[in-house]
Amino acid sequence: MRLEGRAHCFGDDVNTDYIISGKYKFKTLDMKELARHVMEDLDPEFYAKVRPGDFIVAGTNFGCGSSREQAPLAIKYAGIGAVLARSFARIFFRNAINTGLPVVECDTSGIRPGDELVVDLERGVVLNRTRNLEIPVRPLPPVMLRILADGGLAAHFQKHGNFALE
Amino acid sequence: MGKTVAEKIFGRAAGREVAAGELVVARVDYIMGQDGTAPLAISAFYDLGGVRPADPGRIAFVIDHSAPSPNEGVSALHKLMREFAREHGITLYDVGDGVCHQVIPESGHIGPGSLVVGADSHTCTYGALGCVATGVGSTDLAAAMITGSLWFKVPHTMRVLCRGKLPPGVYAKDLILRIIGDVGADGATYLAVEYAGEAVDDLSMDGRFTLCNMAVEMGAKTGIVPADEKTLAWLGQFTPRAFAPVRPDPDAAYAAVREYDVSTLVPQVACPHRVDNVVPVDEVAGTRIQQAVLGTCTNGRLEDLRVAAGILRGRKVHRDTRLIVAPASRRVLLAAMREGIIQDLVEAGAAVVTPGCGPCVGTHNGIPADGERVISTANRNFKGRMGNNKAEIYLASPATVAASALAGEITDPREFVR
Structure with a gap:
């Protein structure tokens, strides 16, 4: 999987309430509608700024808080190609893989807003084209790689009928 | 090498001896979804190819996040939950029954040694009963409903030893806030947090629920208070079922140990x-x-x-x-x-x-x-x-x-x- 896009940078501990506020997420299953409010409390202009394939780049503990799967889904439906962070909260990480949103654990300290990035999940590197930096990626556990490669857990089940993790 | 409570419970649920760090597919004893997550789990259920749940008797839906419904969007989602529950014989706790994390422990369906998943991050609350309970997303919840099982990484465990006696006016909430302040919002990511010591023994069950409830606020997969007589007496109000407490081995291996003297808190x-x-x-x-x-x-x-x-x-x-x-x-x-x-x-x-x-x-x-x-x-x-x-x-x-x-x-x- 090779992805290209621009960086949108955020700090540490971006929680699921910031990703998609509870005041929206309980009302609807329309993810396109939810996507319009993604990251709104941190940057009201965020949705308007995103071009398809762009990346969210953050510090530690991205996605902490609620188990709401609306969080990775809203990010995905906003057109984001992957989230890059120094570390992720546990439930968000699983939910992202299950919904087919690539999550990339790497040192994000050398990435600035607007940097042009290439994420190469096969080689396990992020190339920062703007700064000519190559950043190694922490490899995903094979189970998660398999689910992500299938396109998420629904596609994995459609293909295998159950968990095919061995 | 001895085992932690989490290793013992995951071993039982996986049907083999396991150690922290291993990946297992384990049978889940109970599955919970609330009105912020169950509607998405229902659509994921069909996306995953689900026809009927593996065991509806082990599933509950709780309408608590917007109860009673404040608007028509929520009302439609509540209706979807009620209809799905009725069709498949799933227990539904409706408006007014209460917050899932009180209703499920009161249901008598879970107890010491259980493995529970809930589509709510504060599912870790149930660890006060001496079980492993963890929050998952809607797609994982759907997979668990369909297969009765889920994959897990057996967590390493942080032990928090609390000695002394809480002074008047100081409670379990003050203790857990202090612990989170020290450990930090991601200081226990992926870990189970096992609480022990006489201050924890002295806590009422209500206090233990508070302690376990906030484990996720330091990133933990679950919080656990190993069951004792107090746990069994509390559960006895709700079910005649006999649960066997799961205790950590004295030589269990912990990823970290923190100690508190609560008498000065x-x-x-x-x-x-x-x-x-x-x-x-x-x-x-x-x-x-x-x-x-x-x-x-x-x-x-x-x-x-x-x-x-x-x-x-x-x-x-x-x-x-x-x-x-x-x-x-x-x-x-x-x-x-x-x-x-x-x-x-x-x-x-x-x-x-x-x-x-x-x-x-x-x-x-x-x-x-x-x-x-x-x-x-x-x-x-x-x-x-x-x-x-x-x-x-x-x-x-x-x-x-x-x-x-x-x-x-x-x-x-x-x-x-x-």
């Missing part, structure tokens, strides 16, 4: 906008507040309401402050009514709302105005959490919330507790 407050931004109450005492919230899956239980009523009885909430009370469940509300607690709270000026999550999670029942400050017994104070990103939320114990509601400003409750 003072009331703690988590300040905006982070749960790990914790200070002793005197550092923020005098901060004006416009709203106080007593309730939630953290602190809406009988003991919590009793402590607050003890402070509020015969007094009046400050005229510039609203006090909103949301009991954790119908059973808690009924017990509080029988004890006269609700009478005391209402006479003091409290507004009692339907047992549920609304005031904590910003769906309805007390959204603050721009620039307002709230003190709450809940577990999260993220910006916008209560439905307005221009409000500030402080987290504290029921005693601190009650004392603050009286004074109209953040107040050390110890002057009210003898």
